[in-house]
Amino acid sequence: MERARKRKNVDTATRTGDDEIHDAEMEVPLINLVHGSRNVASRVGQGIPRAEEATFNVETAATSSQAVDIGVLLQTMTQVIQNQNQQQLQQQKLQQVQTQSSYFDKLYRANAPNFEGGPDPDVALNWIAQMETKFKALRFPEDVKVQVVIPFLVGNAENWWRSMEDVAENDITWEEFKEMFLDQYFPRALRKKRQNDFYSLRQTENMTVL
Template identity: 30%
Template sequence: MAGGSSTSNDGNELSKVVRQLAAVAQQLERNAIGSGDAHGELFMKVTQSKLPTYQGEPDPTILENWLREFKKRFRAVGCPDNFKVGYATYCLRGEADLWWQQNEATIRALPGFNWIKFQEKVRDMFYPSFLQKKKVEEFSNLKMEKMLVTEYYTKFIELSRFSEEYVATEKEKARKFESGLTIDLQLKLWGQVFETLDEVYGRAAHLYALEENKKKELAEIEGKEKRKEVGQVSCNQQGN
């Protein structure tokens, strides 16, 4: 009897352990499925509109636009850092895709590899130092001159991305932008302090629009006066 009772207790304990292990396995399976669903949902959010592709074009603007688009999407959906490289490399094509296939293992093995290091490596490959230097010089020498103020602003934004170390703050961007305006606009802004790029651009755009309207009005007045003079000459000639 005693032996039978012991055997029964051992069997009950074993069944209990088996049930616990089964419950743990089921929970792990549910967690894995849930994680997969979350990953899938996140991927759908990132790809909810047509994903930009990059083919390794030798134009740093194209590369920076491609990286910027993914930065915006990652920020919008709260993408975890460990998913970012995979999502971005999914959109590599042509030469860029071949480069990644050949170098992925080596690059991923780098200490502290992450999305930031991936950007550094892709820039090293497709945005070499001589191009970086060229873009920095272009930004450094940028002047409004005969451009519209809107064209100057657009060009400034485009080139400033390649010289972030020189205009690291909004105040530095504002100063650089103001120094490239026409002398006439700089004189009109004299004494004003701007904290952001958009502040100085907004003020300059307003002054520029006023000046253009003034020129247009003067041109219309001159045109009317010329037409009046021509009319008077014509009348005099007919009278003679």
């Protein structure tokens, strides 16, 4: 009995020692796991600001790039619009020249007379009347009349018009041209005298009839 009790005590002590060793072995990995987790957390925690900084830098660079791209795009669009406007203006001028040339050819083929100037107002009035008759027959628009008659001014009349180009507006109307033309070749004073003479003649005729 005594021997059996001693053997049981030895077995119990042996199991207790084994259990303590096993517990110690289990504790070491657990401690290491805890420390390892802390190290990992520390590394991850240190990495978050770097990741956020990198993301901010990327977003800032992208925003700056977009701003530059928009600026370049707007500049390019502005240049394209300016080029288009310039091309349209050139085309309009070319069409205007071609239109005037076409109407001049029509007027020339219709045997429109030249005007050389001179002191006789009746010649000036007759030239204006002939031009207006041809304008009506050929259905000339108002905006081409002045330009197509200028080549028919020759001699002194051509010199007069050259002196008036600096004074006259670029786009004067036919009525404005006629007023300038008649002021030169049929002055207002002479027109007034002619008008008075006409009224006097009419009164004389009426008195004769009575």
